[in-house]
Amino acid sequence: MKNKHAEMIKELSDRELVFHLYLTQIILLTIAVILGMILFDDVGEFTQLFNWEDRNILLIGGGAGLVVVLLDFTLMKILPSSYYDDGGLNERIFRNRSISHIALMAAMISISEEILFRGIIQTNVGLVFASIIFAVIHYRYLFNWFLFLNIILLSFFIGYLYEVTGNLVVTIFMHFIIDFLLGVLIKYRNNKQEGMFNE
Template sequence: MANTVDAMKKMSKKEITRVFLLQNGLLILLGIGIIFISSGILNWTKQLSFSLGAIILAVVLAVVVGFLNVVFDRLLPERLTDDGGLNKLIFKDRGIIDILWLCVLIGVAEELLFRGIIQFYFGFWASVILFVLVHFRYLNKVYLLFNITITSIIIAGLFQFSNQNLIAVIVFHILFNFIGALDMRNRYQNEGGVAHGEERRREHGERRRSRV
């Protein structure tokens, strides 16, 4: 993980974007190809059918879970929520539209793979476990591991509950990531302005001592 972050620190913002475009673009093409070839046109259109109820549920879930995630990220000490600096590297200096496109790309690519292929063919828990393992930078932090596991279960559950509707889980994934990414961007750009819980308590203690 440290090697990955160190390598990315040497890249420009454009180079990091190209890496994401290449990796997730290939995942999208792979997912579309496998789903289309193995399922046929009928199952393909069924998984991508528009369901207003499923999409509304996805939006509500993403907003609730996303904002709960933001609250915990702000309250907990940074040592529990730090992923090694990769999120900071990716989101700190990006514009909102840039972040949105990255979230769309990641959401589409990962859901085509994990829900459209893995969960469709191998089941609920296979998609949950593999989704967690792919986010390997979270595995050595208890809170991050718990967080990504719960998120994975929620997405897999939404896929099952929505009658395997890919659009619903893609919408959830995009919105959930976008909420978290915007909060990270704001915190990283205003370091000291919006602190983690531990830092906030330390600053409060210092202010109290200065009054004595």
């Protein structure tokens, strides 16, 4: 199964991978809208999950996002590269993108995933169920025990912060910070390696 998935990914061009990333996020948002119409009494009940004036957006969301990225960056330096091997998918998605495109991708991923998993599922079914589904939906990580453990712990952590703050904007911003900074890190690490080979 792992080999079949890896082969399927290799057959796709970088452009096709990015297209599939956007398509996946649109599908998740569509699912969120459908479930939201079923599980919430009205739109007002859903919009109460967003508090744009909450200082916890920067303090907790931004702070926790930076802590996760710093921890990840530290572990990348310490652990063997095989621990972070996702089959090269993240590298292929981010390596040739502009900073603004990485920001756009990170924004779309964080908004769609947090609305569905925290705003819709966790609000109505609970932290454990939402966190497990969030981890499983990141299918490629199932083949690497470290990445799978990583995504489960991260999912529970984001879910816990949502429980504490009650504000979906906090977790969206945290998720954005993580994806954006790691995407930029992958881009520059790849560019640096290419520069070394070209010398």
